[in-house]
Amino acid sequence: MTVRDEHDPSALAAVDLGSNSFHLVVAREVDGRPLLVDKLRERVALAEGLNDRQLDAVVQARALATLERMSERLQGVPPGRVRAVGTATFRKLRDRGAFLRKASKALGVDIEVVPGTEEARLVYLGVAHTLGDDDGRRLVVDIGGASTECILGQRFVSSQVNSLSMGCVTWSQRFFPDGLMKRGRFEKAALAARVELEPIAERYGPSNWDHAIGSSGTIRAVGSILEGNGWTGGEVTREGLDRLQDLLETARETSALDLEGLRPDRREVIAGGVAVLRAVFDAFSVDVMRPSSGALREGVLHDLVGRIHHEDVREVSAASFGERLGQDPAHGARCRALAESLFDQVSGVLELTEADRLLLGWAAQLHDVGLAVAHSAYHRHGAYLVEHADLAGFSTRDRQEIAALVLGQRRRPRLGPLTDHAPARERTIRRLLPLLRIALRMRRDRSDRPIPTPNLIASEGRLSLQFSAGWLEENPLTRADLEREARHLASLDLILVVNEDR
Numbered sequence: 001m002t003v004r005d006e007h008d009p010s011a012l013a014a015v016d017l018g019s020n021s022f023h024l025v026v027a028r029e030v031d032g033r034p035l036l037v038d039k040l041r042e043r044v045a046l047a048e049g050l051n052d053r054q055l056d057a058v059v060q061a062r063a064l065a066t067l068e069r070m071s072e073r074l075q076g077v078p079p080g081r082v083r084a085v086g087t088a089t090f091r092k093l094r095d096r097g098a099f100l101r102k103a104s105k106a107l108g109v110d111i112e113v114v115p116g117t118e119e120a121r122l123v124y125l126g127v128a129h130t131l132g133d134d135d136g137r138r139l140v141v142d143i144g145g146a147s148t149e150c151i152l153g154q155r156f157v158s159s160q161v162n163s164l165s166m167g168c169v170t171w172s173q174r175f176f177p178d179g180l181m182k183r184g185r186f187e188k189a190a191l192a193a194r195v196e197l198e199p200i201a202e203r204y205g206p207s208n209w210d211h212a213i214g215s216s217g218t219i220r221a222v223g224s225i226l227e228g229n230g231w232t233g234g235e236v237t238r239e240g241l242d243r244l245q246d247l248l249e250t251a252r253e254t255s256a257l258d259l260e261g262l263r264p265d266r267r268e269v270i271a272g273g274v275a276v277l278r279a280v281f282d283a284f285s286v287d288v289m290r291p292s293s294g295a296l297r298e299g300v301l302h303d304l305v306g307r308i309h310h311e312d313v314r315e316v317s318a319a320s321f322g323e324r325l326g327q328d329p330a331h332g333a334r335c336r337a338l339a340e341s342l343f344d345q346v347s348g349v350l351e352l353t354e355a356d357r358l359l360l361g362w363a364a365q366l367h368d369v370g371l372a373v374a375h376s377a378y379h380r381h382g383a384y385l386v387e388h389a390d391l392a393g394f395s396t397r398d399r400q401e402i403a404a405l406v407l408g409q410r411r412r413p414r415l416g417p418l419t420d421h422a423p424a425r426e427r428t429i430r431r432l433l434p435l436l437r438i439a440l441r442m443r444r445d446r447s448d449r450p451i452p453t454p455n456l457i458a459s460e461g462r463l464s465l466q467f468s469a470g471w472l473e474e475n476p477l478t479r480a481d482l483e484r485e486a487r488h489l490a491s492l493d494l495i496l497v498v499n500e501d502r
Contacts, residue, residue, distance in 0.1 A: 013074055015107065034301040049062075124151040131294065136154070136210040145269070175272060194279045226243075238286075254267045332368075338451075345457075470500070
């Protein structure tokens with residue numbers, strides 16, 4: 001992993017690992033906002049190397065080499081002010097954890113795989129901050145390499161997000177595999193895209209938005225071509241799309257394309273992107289779409305600034321999730337406060353970070369959401385709900401780790417599969433789980449009565465809980481729960497000792 005020194009404390013960076021291109025943007029934080037100072041882009045075509053959910057060796061090598069080059073640019077950025085996200089192709093990988101570990105090592109930064117809905121939210125955030133604080137209702141569409149994100153929103157808040165499994169790379173591979181651009185192929189590609197769009201077409205109809213905005217490579221490329229040929233002023237129109245498709249069909253082969261505004265590295269995927277864009281125009285009754293310079297990477301930057309300044313969308317997301325499932329927020333808050341208090345006493349010895357404290361807090365806050373399904377095995381129901389819910393701001397790994405803690409809260413501890421994780425993360429979850437279990441045992445009565453936080457001392461393979469004199473005698477149920485807990489934690493090779501002051 002790259003060692004960084006001489007950090008600029010105001011520096012920020014976002015890395016967007018798309019299915020077509022990898023992007024790096026570096027900014028300085030000025031008055032609580034990111035000011036862009038540098039950007040890098042390399043076409044990796046990650047989706048082209050995906051076969052049977054496996055990434056071929058050539059594309060893997062290309063991706064890792066790109067990440068190693070980007071890591072050099074990150075050397076002046078403090079590690080806690082860098083966020084790297086993987087998108088659709090990462091989501092599709094069968095053995096994702098193995099490639100993630102290699103990719104994170106090459107970049108020098110842990111890579112998060114974001115769910116499609118989270119990718120859509122971040123795209124909207126990047127577009128909204130680029131456009132400014134106008135009050136119009138927006139339709140935002142981002143056609144990436146292997147997915148298309150559709151979002152409705154107003155100002156800086158998205159109200160509807162969807163991610164569909166189609167993109168410029170995958171559609172070009174599927175319908176234009178030999179680079180031949182024929183009218184029949186465009187018709188088939190557009191029809192297949194319409195099938196994907198049909199389930200959401202009504203909610204994205206023109207009565208639900210005032211302006212249509214396009215984000216990222218395909219739509220910006222189309223806008224540049226239309227402007228370069230004098231057909232529009234840079235916006236994408238139905239007539240412009242018709243003329244562009246005619247031009248592509250006339251050229252017949254992608255290798256023969258030489259269009260003003262079209263970069264050479266986008267020739268191979270422009271046909272698939274145009275077909276998807278035509279389908280979007282038809283499905284959502286769009287007449288004009290304005291390209292935006294804002295995209296996922298800018299959204300990641302703004303989201304990162306929010307986290308740094310304790311305006312973390314994940315807090316709102318977790319609270320609203322619990323509320324939707326009828327959870328008692330006061331009980332969740334009490335459990336979280338106790339778990340975090342235990343964490344603060346031992347985090348140094350156990351080598352736990354502030355990010356680990358957040359995970360433990362959310363697990364304590366949401367530990368009983370499974371009661372919305374049934375009391376029986378509610379820890380299993382809760383783990384499933386957390387892992388598979390649309391939780392704004394949370395990466396796939398975040399949800400997996402919180403779900404692992406929720407699953408392990410009762411009976412014999414079990415973590416379940418942690419798909420995206422290095423062994424070090426599993427060790428971290430094993431260190432957090434006893435803290436969660438102790439807090440939940442002590443807050444079992446679900447009342448608001450004040451209880452003392454015991455002194456907790458951690459050492460290798462051992463936790464010692466020290467209560468004030470007489471407290472355990474006055475609370476025999478808690479004492480019995482903690483004695484039972486000591487037997488359960490033995491399965492984690494952990495000794496739990498419970499004592500009172502004399």
